[in-house]
Amino acid sequence: MDVAELTALLTPEGLRLLDSLDPIDSTADVAAAVTRLRKDGHSPDLVSAVVGQARLRQRAEAKFGEFAQRMLFTRAGLEQATRLVVAAKHAGRFRDAGVETVADLGCGIGGDALGFAALGLHVEAVDADEITAAIAAYNLAPFGDQVSVRHGRAEDADLAGVDAVWLDPARRTAGHKETSRTRPEDWSPSLDWALDLASRIPTGIKLGPAIDRDLIPDDVEAQWVSADGSTIELVLWSGTLAREGVRRAALVIRDDTAHELTAAADAPDEPVRALGAYLHEPDGAVIRARLIGEVARSLDAGMLDEHIAYLTSDAALTSPFVSTFRVVDELPTATKELSRALRDRGVGRLEIKKRGVDIDPAAYRTALKLRGPEEATLFVTRVGSRRRAILAERVRRPASAA
CATH class of the missing domain: 3.40.50.150 (Vaccinia Virus protein VP39)
Structure with missing residues (x-):
């Protein structure tokens, strides 16, 4: 937004015009709104300003909820x-x-x-x-x-x-x-x-x-x-x-x-232990704060690998600081064998999580050629020197911890 657009927008006419627009979600919506407003005789500066603001208001709802429709924005702002x-x-x-x-x-x-x-x-x-x-x-x-x-x-x-x-x-x-x-x-x-x-x-x-x-x-x-x-x-x-x-x-x-x-300080990690019945993915804020050890102790869990931010436990405990998954099976890591194992289970929708390995989840999912009505989560990670593929299902948080 430049000064001319802002000047055109901050007028009774400009603000009324902005409030009158329908939601603008796509480039097609932008083109249609610009064409209609220019046909109605509004200046280029005003049209650019109100259409731009209408689209930013839609995006802003994720941060500001219903208040977004009463606010103005810049893209960077x-x-x-x-x-x-x-x-x-x-x-x-x-x-x-x-x-x-x-x-x-x-x-x-x-x-x-x-x-x-x-x-x-x-x-x-x-x-x-x-x-x-x-x-x-x-x-x-x-x-x-x-x-x-x-x-x-x-x-x-x-x-x-x-x-x-x-x-x-x-x-x-x-x-x-x-x-x-x-x-x-x-x-x-x-x-x-x-x-x-x-x-x-x-x-x-x-x-x-x-x-x-x-x-x-x-x-x-x-x-x-x-x-x-x-x-x-x-x-x-x-x-x-x-x-x-x-x-x-x-x-x-x-x-x-x-x-x-x-x-009071970075928390020491818990020792590495063998894969248990549950796999826990710490929240990013917990990882950045280096408080994984605090969460592990609350879950009676250990590290899956000392360098990888996954926890594992046998206890069916959950926490608001992790996403918890029940381990279903450990599968082959070679693409052909892994694809066959997933198809045998009817898995057609697969969430892929990876740490410590160099893969593109989207390309990996395509290569697996999935089909079937079931959905699951696949962890592809490194434990020690080995790559491992762990099939799991998400444990939903209780309402009190949602």
Whole structure:
């Protein structure tokens, strides 16, 4: 989105036109909407803006639910925005720490600020991109004077009267089309600047979950977060926002239910044991936080291989921190023999999970030439020096652990 499109959109006519559009899910929908709106005499800038926003609103429902239809977005802003359920968890930590005013530095389209404001916190939001700041101001306007949004650099923000900071360093590319988190020295602000600030004022720093762990200071709480099976972020908490005695945490959110595992340090793994009746796949946040050992002990489980993040046990125990599978059989690993074994069992739909082996699950599934009415899960992994193929069926979580 450019300035001309934003100017056309932020008018009564533009916003009414946007709200009147039917959902736009595909490129065919985009083409049809553009053709109809141009035929109706609307300007190219307005048509581009409202059609683009209508499509982004559809995509945003995964993060913002019904609120997405009342918000505006940039593509990069939506990509980087915190899901509303996760933002609410973060906001609760600020509130519980006694924070009344939080500076949201690098606020993006305002996803986290929505969470803060919804819990009654005063928010001073800043974004270095003028268009993104304008969109954040629109999204946060219902909160009135409780929230202020300013166009500016995080490094130049006046923190007088601020109790704590929320910081999301990233590099936004021109055109607001994508974001990059690959090199800390390219982030804006830099990671060094963010960590220095965190040493002086209570701060939450949102980072990508795959960041080099050597960059994490020893005196902060590192919390990895997953939502509905995807590991989405790492947050470093400092000062009063960090919990006493906690340096590693895995927050696992499924739908609206959250479970958390915490520890004072990386947990030692349990010893390797032979394949048992059950196979457990730890959640990505647990793996990133290196708390697999804590989960293993709760399940009376051991490692399948000391270098592979699969657990095995004989006990029929489940946990919100793993996906559990009942082992059906161990099958040959050669494609021809494996294909025959699966066809003999009538397996036509196969979920393939792999670790420690170099295969493309989609190509592998095609090569197996499956047919039949049954479905199953196949783990293709390495145990010691051997490749192993383990057929399993998923154990559904109890409703209380869903």
